[in-house]
Amino acid sequence: MITVISNEALHKKSPQEITSLLYEACLDNLEAARNSIEQIDHYKANTHLQKANDILRRLGAGLNYEAGIIADQLDAVYNYLADKTIEANYSKDVKIIDEVISHVTSISLAWQKAMLQNIDSQTKSRKQTANAYEQTSIYES
Incomplete structure (x- = not known):
């Protein structure tokens, strides 16, 4: 079920919520x-x-590599x-x-569980450093 979300609503979402929407x-x-392939509509399947x-590539590009090995x-x-x-x-x-769906579903469920627990392991100083970087990068563009 494809959900349509307005730009205004999207801008109010946290990065964690946007990641969940991407999943x-x-x-x-x-x-x-899968349904398009079963109906032999290869054009729609391709799309x-x-x-x-594209979503999987964007998820990879959006990773915070300071988070460590994960x-x-x-x-x-x-x-x-x-x-x-x-x-x-x-x-x-x-x-x-089906294999890809299985893996993405597992990751999505783990992500949702982590969002519910909402445990933030970053130190306060690391958050301040990241926030300072984000603030300066916004204005330097």
């Missing part, structure tokens, strides 16, 4: 691609798989899933799409 959009596109791939591991997982999505697009293979 949802990725899953929606993967499901739509949905390209969108899913960011590197997530980057590797996102790259793997993006590659599998391309492979599924070339072969129009529903089994590959």
Whole structure:
């Protein structure tokens, strides 16, 4: 089920909520691609798989590598899933799409659980440093 969200509502979301929305959009596109392949509509399947791939690439690009090894591991997982999505697009293979859906669902559920627990392990000084960087980068552009 593809959800439409206004730009105003999107700007009110936290980065964590936007990541959750990206997982949802990725899953929606993967499901739509699977359905399109089953209906032998390869044009629509291609479009949905390209969108899913773009989302996976954006998730990887948005990682905070200061978070440690988990960011590197997530980057590797996102790259793997993006590659599998391309492979599924070339072969129009529903089994590959199901594998990607399974992994994205697992990551999404873990992300939602982490959001509910809302445990922030960054120190106050690290947050201040990051905030100072974000403030100066906004005005330097």
